[in-house]
Amino acid sequence: MSQVFITGANRGIGLALTKLYLKAGWDVVACCRNPDQADDLLYLISDNPGLEVYQLDVTDYDAVAELGKELADRPISLLINNAGYYGPYNVAVGGSDVEEWRKVIEINTIAPLKVVEAFLPQLKMGQGTIANISSKMGSLDDNSSGGAYYYRSSKAAQNAVTKSLAIDLAVDGIKAVVIHPGWVRTDMGGPHGLIDTETSASGIQQVLNNLTAAQSGHFFDYRGNEIAW
Ligand code: NDP
Numbered sequence: 741m742s743q744v745f746i747t748g749a750n751r752g753i754g755l756a757l758t759k760l761y762l763k764a765g766w767d768v769v770a771c772c773r774n775p776d777q778a779d780d781l782l783y784l785i786s787d788n789p790g791l792e793v794y795q796l797d798v799t800d801y802d803a804v805a806e807l808g809k810e811l812a813d814r815p816i817s818l819l820i821n822n823a824g825y826y827g828p829y830n831v832a833v834g835g836s837d838v839e840e841w842r843k844v845i846e847i848n849t850i851a852p853l854k855v856v857e858a859f860l861p862q863l864k865m866g867q868g869t870i871a872n873i874s875s876k877m878g879s880l881d882d883n884s885s886g887g888a889y890y891y892r893s894s895k896a897a898q899n900a901v902t903k904s905l906a907i908d909l910a911v912d913g914i915k916a917v918v919i920h921p922g923w924v925r926t927d928m929g930g931p932h933g934l935i936d937t938e939t940s941a942s943g944i945q946q947v948l949n950n951l952t953a954a955q956s957g958h959f960f961d962y963r964g965n966e967i968a969w
Contacts, residue, residue: 750774809858831887874919924939
């Protein structure tokens with residue numbers, strides 16, 4: 741039985757991924773900060789015995805490590821670091837706030853690596869894949885509009901982390917990729933996004949289903965197109 745671990749599974753792209761993997765017959769460990777308020781996720785439990793929901797703030801690194809220990813001995817086929825945070829909009833040069841920036845970096849850059857570290861034994865057992873949901877906004881090559889200092893820097897750093905993971909963990913049979921989910925209609929993407937969460941999630945699922953060892957350490961969008969760093 742394949743098992744996927746997903747962070748930020750209560751809404752947006754994370755919720756859509758949870759639904760899709762359940763539909764595909766996978767066991768899903770779905771994490772979110774406030775399960776008590778995660779009605780859309782909890783609603784799925786009755787029809788899906790393969791779904792388990794855990795409380796997890798990904799920046800609570802002690803809790804991340806604890807959950808890794810609690811779920812020891814369970815091979816992970818796929819770990820999706822989906823939880824993300826944009827931070828304040830329209831921060832101009834001269835107006836950066838270190839605390840706000842730090843928060844974005846914590847969630848988008850540091851937490852994904854801490855989650856991987858906590859679940860490394862399970863990833864090794866499952867010869868799993870790490871899918872870090874990043875953004876085209878983390879691509880230096882694609883940056884033609886400037887701005888978004890916190891988010892761009894956090895995702896560019898997340899990309900660098902993923903590249904190193906791909907290199908370091910290849911020996912264990914673990915793949916690591918960066919995925920841009922598209923511009924998606926979610927709380928973060930807003931109402932004018934180009935695609936819905938189902939389209940994004942099913943594209944991501946297809947990219948991951950077809951992923952080869954040679955593609956580990958690369959940056960793809962949800963349609964499988966490679967993105968320049
Ligand atoms: P949403 O804003 O809809 O959802 C963000 C998710 O991340 C929520 O589940 C939220 O939980 C969770 N989250 C935030 N902080 C934490 C934390 N500290 N611990 C645990 N969970 C946390 O975003 P999307 O679904 O749109 O985004 C998903 C991913 O896709 C993100 O990584 C984002 O950067 C990326 N992305 C999205 C794009 C888009 O157009 N939507 C474009 C490019 C990339 P809670 O409900 O508790 O806040």
